[in-house]
Amino acid sequence: MSDQLNDIEKAALDALDAVTSEDALQAWKTAYIGRSSPLMLVFAGLGKLSKEEKPVVGQAANRVKVALEAAFEERTKAVKDAALAKSLEEEQLDVTLPGRPAPRGRLHPSTVQLRRVLDILAEMGFQVYTSREVETDEYNFQLLNFPLHHPAREMQDSFYIEAEGRGDNPILLRTQTSPGQLRAMREYAATNPQNPPPIRIASPGMCYRYEQITARSEIQFNQVEGLAVGENITFADLKGTLTDFARRMFGQHARVRFRADHFPFTEPSAEMDVECFVCGGKGCSVCRRSGWLEILGCGMVHPNVLMNGGYDPKRYTGFAFGMGPERQAMLRYRIEDIRYFWGNDVRFLGQF
C-alpha cells in the first residue's frame, strides 16, 4: 500500500514539474488531488482496511496529500511569477510616442500680464476701476492738464470719432487710461464733496494711438494706471510703493531707478527703470545694452488734475503711474514683434 502511495506521489510530482500554465495547474489539481484522483481513492478505501492497517495507510496518505498540496501551492506561485515576468517583459510601450492631447484653453498673454499687475496692485490696496474707451477731449486731455494746442499733445496722436458741433471737445479713442483718474476722482468726490474719501485704484484697459502698425508700435495697447489720493501722500511714498511693486513683479532683488521726466498730469514726474532681468544689468539686446528697462512713468498728481477731480490740492496730494502690460509681456517672453498680440494666431496664443 505504501508503495502505491509512493508511486502516486512520485507520478504527481513528476507531472507537476511539467506544469507551466494556469490551465495545466487546474488539470493537475483535478487529476492528482481532485475528488476522483488516485490519492482520494485511497482515502475512500480506508474504510475497507483492517483496524491495524487503517491508521498506517491513513497517515501515509495524509502525508502525501499535504506534500502534494504544498507542491501545488509552490508550483502555482512559480507559474504566476513566470507569467507575470513574461508579461512584464512583453508589454513594452514605446514611451517616445506622443501622449494623447487633452484639450486646454489659454488666456491671452495680455490678460496673463494684466492679471499679474492687477493682482500685485490689489494686494497693495489698489482696487480695479474700469472706465470707457471712447472719450471726450475734455476727459482725455483738458482735465488732465493738456490744454488745447499744448505741445504735450503731440506725443499722443489720437483717433477722432466723427461727430459734429462739438467745438473744442471732440470725441476720440482714449490715448491713455488716465481719463479714468478723473472719472474715479469725480465719482469718489461726489460721495462727499466736502471731505472726499481717499482713493487707491488701478485702471486697466485698452488705449489707442494714431500710429503706423509696425513691429514696435501698435494702434491699440493695454495700459494699467495707478492712482493714490489722500491727505498724506508724498513722492517718497510713490517711490516706496513702486519699488515694492517692482520687487513683486520682477523678483525680490530687482533694482530700480527713478529719472526726472515730464507728463502733463503729474508734477514732479519720473520714469522708473528696472535693472534688466534678462542680463542682470550687464547689458544685452533686450535692454539695448543699457542694463536698464523702462517700465513705467509716474509722478505726483498735478494740482490742476486734483482740482478738476474735486480734490483740493492744498489739502490732498496723490500720485499716479502708468505702465504697459504688452511691453512687459514682450520683455518677459522676449516677444520681438508687438503685432503678435492682436494677430490672434493660435500658434502664438497656444504658448502662454
Added chain:
Amino acid sequence: MKLPLSWLKDYMDIDGLSVEDIARTLTFGGLEVEEIRYAGWPMSASGAKDMHSSQRHEFKTEGIAWDREKIVVAEIREVMPHPNADRLTLCDLYDGTQQHTVLTGAPNLFDYKGKGKLPKPLKVAYAKEGATIYDGHAEGLVLTMLKRAKIRGVESYSMVCSEKELGISEEHEGIIFLDDDAPVGMPLADYMGDVVLDVKINPNMARCASVLGIARELAALLKRDLRSLGDFGGLKAKGDFATIEITDPTLNPRFVLGLVRDVVIKPSPYHVQRRLKMVGVRPINNIVDATNYAMFELGEPLHAFDYDVLKERAGKKPVKILTRVAKDGEKLTTLDGVERTLTSMNVLVCDEKGALSLAGVMGGAESEVYDASKEVLDAKGIETKEGQPTIGKASVRGKSTVNVLLEGAAWNFINIRRTARQHNLPSEASFRFSRGVHPAIADKGVSLGLKLMAEWSGGTVAPGLVDSYPLPPKDPTVDVTTRDVKRILGIELSAQQIAELLSRVEFECNVKGETVTVTTPPYRMDIGEGVVGLADVLEEVARLYGIENIPTTNMADALPPQVGNPVHEWEERLRDLLISVGLTEVVSYRMTSAEKESRLLSGGSETHQQIEYVRIANPITPERNVLRRSLLACVLEAAEKNVRAESLALFEIGAIFLPHKNELPDEPRKLALVMTGRRIASAWDVKDSPAYDFYDMKGRIELLLAGLQLSNVSYAPPAALPKKHRDDVSAVEGQVYHPGKCAEIKVGDKVVGQFGEIHPLVKERYELGASPVLAAEFDLAALMSAQSGFSLTPVAEFPPVYEDIAVIVDETVPAARVEGLIRQTGGKTVTDVRLFDVYRDEKIGAGKKSLAYSLTYQSPDKTLTDAEAAAIRNKIVKRLEQEVKAKLRS
C-alpha cells in the same frame, strides 16, 4: 536738441567728467540723452570698447574717437599732378614734424593743382599710417585702418580726410579745409574733437533747447559755475534804422531789430560750419549760419531780412515793420518758393507794402537775404542789370555786399504751433517758438546774431537796437514752505536748503522763517502761479535734490475702504471658466470696417450700409474705419486667420460700440465663442475624429453656466427668436445661425445669449474649413445680472434607486418638454434625469422618436423601496401619456 560738448565747454568747465557722467546727470535731471555720437572726442575706457564688443554702456553710442598721435592738423604746401592719373593729385604736406607726399582724389584740390608752392598753405586734417577712420567710399559707416599701399605706381600710407572719414557728416565730396589759424601738428582731437549728446527736450524743458539752456541745467545739477554771458557790445541805445508797430501784443509781446551794414556773403569759418553740422543744421552762408548759430547758442530764433529790399519797398519813407494777423485768403510766397494761402490765425511780419514773413515759422521769398554777388548769379545763369530787379527779387543786382536787418521776436506759442501745423512747416525756429521762447531773450539773441555776422562777414553793426516790448511777461513769484516740501516730496529741507537748491537754477530766493519766496528767472515760461506754481517749483526742488536721493517710504495714509470691482472679478472668473472648458482667448482690433462685419449678415453689405457705426474721422486705413458692433465678427475673423488649424475653440471678451449721434457711444461688453474643426485632435492612434457640432457647443455652454452657478437655464428653439432689432449686428436679421440649429439661452425669463451653427450662407463669406462652425454670443451685463445665490444640494445619505424608462413621442415634442414633465411629476424624489438615448426606427413609426432616460430616485430621509420607486414611475408615465401622448416602450 543735439549738444556738442565742445560748444558746451564754452559755457562751463567739464574737467574730470566723462561723457557718460554728463549724459547720466542730464538724464536723471529730466533731460534724457537718447544717443551719444562721437566725432573725435576721446572715449572713456568702457566707451571705447562699446562699439565693437558687448561691453556695457548706459547709452546708445555711435561714432569714433580720433587717435591723438595719428590724426593731426597739417598743411598742404603744394598740390601736384599725379604722374599716371588725371583724377588724383599729390600733395606736399607738412604735419608739424615731417614732410609727406600724400595721394588724394579730392576734387576740391584740383583748383590748386600745378600752381606751384601755395602762397597760403591749406590747413587739413591728416591721418597717418595706422590711423582708424571711416571708409569714405563704403556705404554707411565702416571702420578701416590706413595701410601702406601702392596706387597707380605711387606709394600711399596716409591721407587727408573728408568729413565722412572723420565721422563729422556724410560729406565725402572733398577734403576738409580747416580755418587758417589751425595749429599745424596739433592732434586733431584736441583741435576739434567732439561728441554730441542727443538730448530729448520735454515740453517743460523748452528753455533747454539751446547750448546755454542745457549748460545752465548741467551746471546747476553738478553745482558748477556757468561762465557769464557777454553783452555782445552793449546794444542798448535806440536804433534809428526802422520803426516797429505791433498790432496785437498778446500774439507778439516783443519785437527787436538790429542792423549790420556791408556784409560780404560767403561761407562761414570752418569751425562754425562744423558745429552747425554737429547740431544737425546745414551751413548755408555766414548770414544764415549766424542766425542759426545764435539760435542754438541762446535759444532765440532769428530772422534776417535784406534791408535794401525793405528800403526799396519803403520808397522815400523810413523802413517800418508791422506785425498783424493775416487776412483770410491773403497770400505769401515763403522762401521755399511755395505760395501759401493764409488764414486769420497766422501772424505776419509786414512792411507798409505787405507781408514779409510768416512770423516765427518761415521767411518770405522776397526779402530773403542771399548771395547776389555777380559770381554767384553768373554761376546760376541769372542775368543781371544794374538797378533792375529780376526773378521778383529786388536785391538781385550783382552787388557784392548787403545790409542785413535782423529780427528777434517773441510770439504766442499756441499760435505758432497751429500755424506750423497748418502749413506743415516744422523747423528749428517753430520748434522753439511753439514751446515758448521768453521775450526777455529777444534782444540778447539779436545782439549775438549781429556780432557773429559782423565777425564772419567783415560788416559793421549799426548802433543801437529797435525794440518794441509792449507786453513784458510777469515772471511768477511763488511761496514755498518747508511744510510744502515735506507734504508733497516727503523730504525734510530747511528754508535755506530750499533756497540754495533753487538759486542754482537762478530763482531769486528770499527766505523768511519757513517760507522761501522765489521769483522765476526771466527766461523760463514753465512756472505757473499759486498751487500750480508751487508744484512747478517743487519739481525743481526734486530734480536738484536728486530724485534718486528722495527716500522710499510706505504710504502713511489709511487704506481706503476696499470696495473691489465685482464686474471685473466676475469677468475674470468667466475667463477662467472658458479656458477650463478648453477655449482659447483672442483679442482683436476694435477698429474694423462695415464691409468686414457685413459678412455676418445673410442680407449682405447693402443692408449693412444702413447700420449706424461709431466712425473714425482719421482712420489709418479704410479697413479700420469704424468701431466694431459685433464681437462675434471679430472671433470669426480670428478663426479665419487660423483656418489651417484642425481644431479651434476661441473666445473673446470685450466691448462693442453703439453710436449716439455726436455723443459718446454705449460700450456694452460681450462674450463671443467660436468652435470649428475636429472634436479630438488627431494623434497617432486618433484619426478622423468627428467635427464639433451643435451639442459640443451646447455642452460647453452648459458647463460655463453651471460654473457660474446659474440655475433655471433654458434653451428655446429658433422660432422663439424675436425678429426685432437688436443692438448688435449679428442679431439684426436673426440669420447668423442655421435656423434649425440655433437656440436662445435664457436664465429664468431673461435672454442672456444665443448660439448655434453658423448659417451656411454666412459661412460661405468666410474662408473657413469644411466643418460646421459653431458660435455663441452673450451679453455680459445680462448674464451677470442673472446670477442668483448659490444653493448647495445636500449630499444624499440613503442609497438611490436607478431605473431606465424609454418613451415614444412625436418628433415635434422637444426633449426638454419631456424632461420637464418627468421632473415636475417626480418632484424632489427624482434627483436626476439623464437622457441617454434618442432612437428613431420604422418599428416605432414614422414621425416618432424614442427618448430613453436614466432616472435616479432618492429620498433625503430614508431608503426607498423598489415599490415606492415604481409608484412614482407609474405616475410619471401616466402624466407623459396625458400631456404629450407618450407611449412607454417596453
